[in-house]
Amino acid sequence: MPQIFAETDLQKSNQIFVVTGANRGIGYGIVEKLATQIENGIIYITSMKESDGKSAIESLTQSLGENKKSEIRCHQLDITSAESCKKITNHLKECHGKIDVLVNNAGVAFYLETIKTLEEKYEKGWHSMNVNYFGTK
Template sequence: MPQVFAETDLQKSNQIFVVTGANRGIGYGIVEKLATQIENGIIYITSLKESDGKSAIESLTKSLGENKKSELRCHQLDITSAESCKKITTHLKECHGKIDVLINNAGVAFYLETIKTLDEKYEKGWHSMNVNYFGTKQITLNLLPLIKPGGRVVNICSQLGKLQHHNNLKYTLKLKNAKNYEEIEEVIDFYMGCLKEDTCTKNGFHESPYRLSKSAEIALTVLQKKLFKDKGIKFYAACPGYVNTAMTLFKGTLTIQEGADTPTWLATNENAPDGVLVFQRKIMEWY
């Protein structure tokens, strides 16, 4: 009798992965790991400039050599642009019909000590919200109709978004228990009003817009798990840790490969916990 081997989660063929902001940093590391684990898959590297995606493919193809098990492709994507999100959605639908996994890695951060004026803080605060929350929401809603039942959305969040970093019970509970997008965005609007008036501390918020944007992104993950449960799509919030990348001004204590481990695990492992914040493959309470 011939032997029968069970197909594992890391051996499924013909899977389509889309990784946003993947031409460098953690996104690059995620693609690198996926390319060595997924047999005969197709992994999309998206970047603001298509040329950056092409350069990433050249670099990975050279460094991985025979260890590369999946095809790498690139596509331009600005998650804050409705037109850009629509273009990649159309491309993926025409080329593949469906996709398996979306990994929302694209994000921005800035350091408060580099800000010189309140107006600059307010401007960069909105940029943080527009990329880390609204952009993540926009590309996810665009691609959701293409994600197969049993597919996944992995959001690269941060433990800096834990609600304990804020001291405003009314609005932190609103994030924790959000029943719709409007409730999350009500918190963002109130926070940005505080930021504009320089009253964040007075109103119980941390001064960093990045932290609030990541709180909102975790809340988005938890909410979408509830909203799309019937579609069989799972949503994951991954904290990569303090990684040595340009975003951390290369001060991080973890390597890109270490930072990419949990997001890749969430994207591929059948037993990975969904709808919660996960760091180093373990659930981390965010409230």
């Protein structure tokens, strides 16, 4: 596996990382890599459902075992919801006063061949825009 993080002071500090959409896929892989390379960090997995984040933590804890160098936590986050964004912001401010690294990985995709009606195209299109553009913005 290629080295994606250069040797820096980050690996020895108590930095706060937040990875959105991290309960599966690329975000999960980013958390996995961070947890094995960053010593004494705190890495937040965010997901739309808190239960998905907790499941991801369980999987990572089992698979990483003693190779895990950072604490992994989860927090619910729906980037299309202002209320959800405020909740995680307040949590991070209260617990840590800051974040050091944000990896904005949250996103949705759909396959055109699975869409049967024009109404469904509009619905999925708007949902995609709300998450992938407006939510990120």
